Amino acid sequence: MIPFDMCFLGQSVITADQYSLLCLLVGMVTVLGLIIICKANAFLALITAAMVVSLMADGAIQDKFSRVASSFGGTAGGVGIVIALAAIIGKCMLDSGAADRVVRTFMAIFGEKRSPVALMGSGFVLAVPVFFDTVFYLLVPLGRSMFRKTKKNYLLYIMAIATGGCITHTLVPPTPGPLVVADQLNVDKGLMILVGAAIAFPAACAGLWFSSLMNRLMPLEMRPLGNEPEPEAIPDDKLPSLWLSLAPVLLPVLLISTNTVLTTMADAERAAQLRPGDIVDWGTFRDRIQQNMAAEDETNFGKHVIATIQGNGVDAERARIAELMLQSGDLNGEEQEEVRAGLNRYLLLDKGFPKNPDAFLGIKLSGTASSLARSNPARMAPVTAERMNREVLESAYAPETLARYEWETAKRKAANVTSMLGDPNFALLISAVIAMWTLAMQRSLSLKELASSVEVSLMSGGLIILITAAGGAFGAMLTVANVGEAIQHLFPIGSEASSAKLLILFLGFGISAVLKIAQGSSTVAMITSSGMLVSLASPEVLGYHPVYLAVSIGAGSLIGSWMNDSGFWIFAKMGGLTEVEALKSWTPLLLVLGTTSFLCAVLMALVLPLV
Structure with a gap:
């Protein structure tokens, strides 16, 4: 695949989306053509189409076919x-x-x-x-x-x-x-x-x-x-x-x-969510993030927290949470509850929060967070994202400002047993x-x-x-x-x-x-x-x-x-x-x-x- 946003076919220019749809069309034609016209087995048709699409898609040339096998x-x-x-x-x-x-x-x-x-x-x-x-x-x-x-x-x-x-x-x-x-x-x-x-x-x-x-x-x-001849029925006494x-x-x-x-x-317990009282020291918690925001380096954990909360910058509720996190002075009880709910909604549910499975912006991840960060974000359940991000937050702020959470509840232990059986x-x-x-x-x-x-x-x-x-x-x-x-x-x-x-x-x-x-x-x-x-x-x-x-x-x-x-x-x-x-x-x-x-x-x- 041509690794840039625009590619040329003759005198016309097609966008990246159009090229992706072209890959889809070529893949479908390959499958249908091999099955219908060439009478090929479905396995051969599908694996051939996979290789053709992989060849067209972006990526290093040495990985074109090995990723199909993977x-x-x-x-x-x-x-x-x-x-x-x-x-x-x-x-x-x-x-x-x-x-x-x-x-x-x-x-x-x-x-x-x-x-x-x-x-x-x-x-x-x-x-x-x-x-x-x-x-x-x-x-x-x-x-x-x-x-x-x-x-x-x-x-x-x-x-x-x-x-x-x-x-x-x-x-x-x-x-x-x-x-x-x-x-x-x-x-x-x-x-x-x-x-x-x-x-x-x-x-x-x-x-x-x-x-x-x-x-x-x-x-x-x-x-x-x-x-x-019509098959004879098996006697009842011969059946289990x-x-x-x-x-x-x-x-x-x-x-x-x-x-x-x-x-x-x-x-449904959402055990990894922040609950009232989990942020034990609101002043220190916000001070550390504000200090990170004032630092000269472009990337640090506090800046990433605020950027994740803000999202694309057009959501008023997201902007409100970020504003409360960065404003001077103490937060009242209602504002603390508002921030806590915002952190649950916008930070803990972000599947792309930790970008590195071993360390993240200078923070060494726990074993659980490291393991979860290696999974495919597209296949990650919301409760798993919450658990991963709560582990990252605790790696950064616990135990001084953030209380440890308990994942292995009684219901989770029962679910673990049935997950095996x-x-x-x-x-x-x-x-x-x-x-x-x-x-x-x-x-x-x-x-x-x-x-x-x-x-x-x-x-x-x-x-x-x-x-x-x-x-x-x-x-x-x-x-x-x-x-x-x-x-x-x-x-x-x-x-x-x-x-x-x-x-x-x-x-x-x-x-x-x-x-x-x-x-x-x-x-x-x-x-x-x-x-x-x-x-x-x-x-x-x-x-x-x-x-x-x-x-x-x-x-x-x-x-x-x-x-x-x-x-x-x-x-x-x-x-x-x-x-x-x-x-x-x-x-x-x-x-x-x-x-x-x-x-x-x-x-x-x-x-x-x-x-």
Whole structure:
């Protein structure tokens, strides 16, 4: 990339933002061209696009390709273990009959009249750890069996299966798409599960209603699938118990969600904020900052404190806090409270406060501050920024003028324990062990046979890991090329109006939908879209939690499924439908699911912003 603000193309001059958008365009053309025209594997297309964008972006020439590898490894490290374990869980649940047990239980609960609800609910649950195509393969025989009993509603049955499988596949981790989106946008996995499931449920209900409508408008008879006989059902006594069958699905959700709840409660304490009485000597505190301001050197800690509070210099409230800090004479109680609140709001929340992870303007940082300062500011939570900056302040002013704070509260200690137990890697490892044990017991497998089964599942999961990691590298290179900032400048994101901030949700939804229509893969669409918008994914910019942006991207990846989507062909061929029938049923169904999910995300962002 040309390392200056203006560059020349022929006789025209383009700005840095325009060049960043050119990098985005070249990257997208590379991905789509390789996938659609050259029929290249998504991994090769994404990793090639990442290298092309990195070559165009700014930076030392010797780092152009090594940073792609670093970003690839970072993404693989974040999601690779989870995807591999999810692949093992999915295959073991299928082979052991655990998935079949879940489906039959749903059918028994809802009865024959509500069998579409049972099929949809089965797909909804099973698609959390199992990929959509596998869920559809599993449930279609049950839908066909239901038609043989009822002699009606065949299209409703298979569309109900597709409804449940598609919606959680794109909104609820640990399936790769939402998992990588959550990772790239720095959204807690547990929160993504909770919010994704909450939004997926009304979307699934809308999809089931639409399926019923299409069944009346386009009633279809079940057709034979080739020359193969219908598979025989496994006897009930050969299936594992319900709770053992559900354990691999429910256990990680329970552990991860518990961690999310307790961590949220601990974060809500805002333990690192300045509280009344924490500044024990206001006179000395202000004197030291005023002495720094009077010093001749251009950079010192006190000057940086005031500059950080002042910001861009146009905010009246910021200017008022800086004025109180620098004015002569003592502050009264009301003024002290005003300054304390201003320090919490403008100083402690500044993610770029310490610029050096070891020392800052002559102040040696504590171990905690040093460790936190090494993290990526764009991925730093507000409570983490407060903790980092409070450590810096205490390094400079405690104990003479500033009291020490207590981070390890009772709630934080509990959250620390659940952070270990609720780590997605650990939670899914426990689930994988349960799923493997269930398979071995139900099918009387030897250890060698079990290992062979696990190896098969890992081979399929390995390809998904490669694609998601390559997508992460592509998104990282778009960030290096400042694509997010260029997109931000195109929209009134800086406006305080909530309607303006909601444009980012429409942006994520729209980009994901365009990518899905163009190249067919929901996972690729989600990964690429989140990479483009990662610089916007902070509560400070959005005005609501980034989880809603993640869900909007997932919703967009459902829009426009047609003949370039593998899911389209799975639905058509396994369901015995013609291409035209699939276009009339599958494609509008996913449009309903995606649109409903997006509207729910917008509504929740307005009503429950979670910030």
